[in-house]
Amino acid sequence: EAGVAQSPRYKIIEKRQSVAFWCNPISGHATLYWYQQILGQGPKLLIQFQNNGVVDDSQLPKDRFSAERLKGVDSTLKIQPAKLEDSAVYLCASSPGAGTHNEQFFGPGTRLTVL
Amino acid sequence: AQSVTQLDSQVPVFEEAPVELRCNYSSSVSVYLFWYVQYPNQGLQLLLKYLSGSTLVESINGFEAEFNKSQTSFHLRKPSVHISDTAEYFCAVSGGSNYKLTFGKGTLLTVNP
Numbered sequence: 001e002a003g004v005a006q007s008p009r010y011k012i013i014e015k016r017q018s019v020a021f022w023c024n025p026i027s028g029h030a031t032l033y034w035y036q037q038i039l040g041q042g043p044k045l046l047i048q049f050q051n052n053g054v055v056d057d058s059q060l061p062k063d064r065f066s067a068e069r070l071k072g073v074d075s076t077l078k079i080q081p082a083k084l085e086d087s088a089v090y091l092c093a094s095s096p097g098a099g100t101h102n103e104q105f106f107g108p109g110t111r112l113t114v115l
Numbered sequence: 116a117q118s119v120t121q122l123d124s125q126v127p128v129f130e131e132a133p134v135e136l137r138c139n140y141s142s143s144v145s146v147y148l149f150w151y152v153q154y155p156n157q158g159l160q161l162l163l164k165y166l167s168g169s170t171l172v173e174s175i176n177g178f179e180a181e182f183n184k185s186q187t188s189f190h191l192r193k194p195s196v197h198i199s200d201t202a203e204y205f206c207a208v209s210g211g212s213n214y215k216l217t218f219g220k221g222t223l224l225t226v227n228p
Contacts (some may be wrong), residue, residue, distance in 0.1 A: 041220050042119070042219050043159070044218070107158050108157060
């Protein structure tokens with residue numbers, strides 16, 4: 001079974017530029033998560049999708065971050081414009097469904113450096 | 116609200132020594148507890164979880180963790196570590212109706228020969 005795919009693996013941009021990350025979850029997984037992991041900290045949930053609907057985006061900085069999962073499969077996370085403090089690893093995870101404590105399967109992450 | 120405290124940011128040990136990685140949590144509701152592991156250049160993987168039942172849970176590679184409600188702890192232990200156990204370990208808690216995971220800051224376990 002293929003795992004969660006993410007691209008790119010690394011990205012370096014200057015502040016005020018825009019960037020987008022892509023995630024393809026495990027086939028059949030209804031729930032998709034985006035996490036931000038700043039160096040020295042644990043992952044922090046940014047947004048959770050159930051199929052193509054948003055379940056939780058309470059910690060997403062909506063003035064600059066946006067995410068979509070149009071067909072309930074793959075997803076993109078965008079930052080526009082980026083700030084220095086956005087430097088982090090962005091993790092995508094998926095699970096079979098919300099509503100139970102399903103295991104979350106994580107992708108390898110995208111390491112973003114904002115200069 | 117829920118939170119997780121991992122008391123040690125780094126734990127260096129020698130091969131074949133025992134190890135304990137400490138995790139304490141706080142939550143106002145019943146909790147479910149997890150340990151995830153991140154090997155170098157890889158994504159997070161679930162190591163073990165406590166949902167209900169026996170308070171002692173085990174992983175397939177020799178780790179175990181015990182849920183202690185009175186001490187609000189979920190420490191991870193292994194009686195004899197290998198070089199290949201070198202990784203970062205994250206404790207996480209989930210509770211309430213949204214099943215959201217809250218992670219600790221992680222503990223870097225380094226096993227030296």
